[in-house]
Amino acid sequence: MNTQFFAAWIEEIAAVVSAQRDHLTQLDAAIGDADHGANLDRGFAAAREALAAASPATPGALLVLVGSTLIRKVGGASGPLYGTAFREMGKQFGDRPEVDLAELGTALDAALAGVRRLGAAAEGDKTMVDALAPAARALAQAVRDGLAAGEALGAAAAAAEEGAKATVPLQARKGRASYLGPRSVGHEDPGAASSALIIGALKAAGSR
Amino acid sequence: MVGIVLISHSAGLAAEAAALARQIGGAQVPLAAAGGTDDGGLGTSSDRIAAAIKEVDRGDGVVLIPDLGSSVLTARLMETPGSVVIADVPFLEGAISAVVAAGGGASLDGVIAAAEEARGYRKL
Numbered sequence: 094m095n096t097q098f099f100a101a102w103i104e105e106i107a108a109v110v111s112a113q114r115d116h117l118t119q120l121d122a123a124i125g126d127a128d129h130g131a132n133l134d135r136g137f138a139a140a141r142e143a144l145a146a147a148s149p150a151t152p153g154a155l156l157v158l159v160g161s162t163l164i165r166k167v168g169g170a171s172g173p174l175y176g177t178a179f180r181e182m183g184k185q186f187g188d189r190p191e192v193d194l195a196e197l198g199t200a201l202d203a204a205l206a207g208v209r210r211l212g213a214a215a216e217g218d219k220t221m222v223d224a225l226a227p228a229a230r231a232l233a234q235a236v237r238d239g240l241a242a243g244e245a246l247g248a249a250a251a252a253a254e255e256g257a258k259a260t261v262p263l264q265a266r267k268g269r270a271s272y273l274g275p276r277s278v279g280h281e282d283p284g285a286a287s288s289a290l291i292i293g294a295l296k297a298a299g300s301r
Numbered sequence: 302m303v304g305i306v307l308i309s310h311s312a313g314l315a316a317e318a319a320a321l322a323r324q325i326g327g328a329q330v331p332l333a334a335a336g337g338t339d340d341g342g343l344g345t346s347s348d349r350i351a352a353a354i355k356e357v358d359r360g361d362g363v364v365l366i367p368d369l370g371s372s373v374l375t376a377r378l379m380e381t382p383g384s385v386v387i388a389d390v391p392f393l394e395g396a397i398s399a400v401v402a403a404g405g406g407a408s409l410d411g412v413i414a415a416a417e418e419a420r421g422y423r424k425l
Contacts, residue, residue: 128344164378168344170371173378211374269370 094242094299095191099152100144101301103159105294107137113290120283124270128169129283136167136175151190156183170268171284174208174221175291181207194245198232201249205229212267219265219277221284228253228292246296253292257285303403303412304331304357307396308350308367308376312337315368318393326400331357345371350379358385362409364399364416368392386413394419 110117110133118130143162149155160179163172185200186192192200205225214220231252235245258281265277268284307322309315315336323332333353338344354363363385367376376387386409388395395416402415 126343128342132344164375165347166339168338168342168346168371170374172345172347172371173374177378211377 096152096155099155102295102298103140105297106291107141109290109294110134110137117283117287120281120286123280124273124277132167132169133287136163139166151188152192153183153186153188174212177207177211178204194242195236198236201229201232214267218267219260219263219282220267221288223260224253224256224285224288227256242299246299250293250296253289257289260285302359303361303409304363305399306353306365307334308372309336310343318396322396322400325397327404330400330404331359333357345375347375364388364412366396388413388416390416390419394422
């Protein structure tokens with residue numbers, strides 16, 4: 094996977110976040126402050142523009158630039174969280190011109206660790222960690238099983254999607270929804286939902 | 302003198318909390334409000350926080366006091382150990398305590414400790 098692959102990933106994310114903007118905002122309206130779709134749409138549109146202006150040469154530089162742009166432009170808690178995730182992935186890649194599936198798995202682990210450190214969230218707290226952690230595990234398993242890239246990214250996407258759906262019955266313990274206590278039960282977490290879209294976009298970028 | 306930055310989702314809340322803290326704690330303290338998003342909505346702007354830190358930095362350290370959610374997470378990304386540090390304190394009471402301590406010439410650690418005392422304040 095080279096710089097072009099990761100540029101395609103960001104394009105896919107920007108497209109799917111834009112298409113799902115109202116859905117994400119509806120999820121956030123139920124248990125948050127109804128800005129998640131708009132915030133992410135603005136953030137990834139800004140990331141696309143930043144990439145077009147700077148044309149980073151390596152996957153690492155590209156992902157660090159995406160992360161820094163999200164931190165500056167999103168405006169909600171997902172900015173620092175996703176910004177940290179992308180920056181950690183980018184730092185993991187260093188200046189390598191290409192990375193393999195195992196390295197992508199390691200980078201996803203680093204991204205997850207960054208998100209957990211910043212947000213102090215664990216699995217089951219009804220946050221983006223509930224989608225990202227199963228995705229990282231599925232990707233690591235796929236690498237161990239020697240799956241091809243398409244299948245491996247498909248497994249990660251399915252695990253993220255399943256993890257996001259599994260947040261519905263949970264009571265939020267972190268983030269804005271945690272102020273609602275038991276009222277947060279019965280709604281899918283918007284951060285987990287957008288994390289599933291982002292991981293799903295990896296698969297789409299791979300099959301471009 | 303230690304500088305203080307109040308970070309809120311709301312530009313109005315940050316500005317008014319700063320005005321109140323300044324009135325009680327003294328006008329000489331370097332104090333800035335960083336509230337709301339770049340376009341004036343509810344949320345957090347890392348650019349506004351960065352500008353506020355620059356504005357109040359006199360070389361003795363800067364204390365960041367965020368309200369909740371993205372204010373806290375964004376502030377955490379702006380920390381520099383030993384010089385730009387978050388105080389995990391009630392927003393208004395912590396801000397007033399911090400400004401009073403900074404105005405009295407407290408060090409960075411002293412201002413943080415004073416702000417943390419606000420956690421135990423009782424109103425009745």
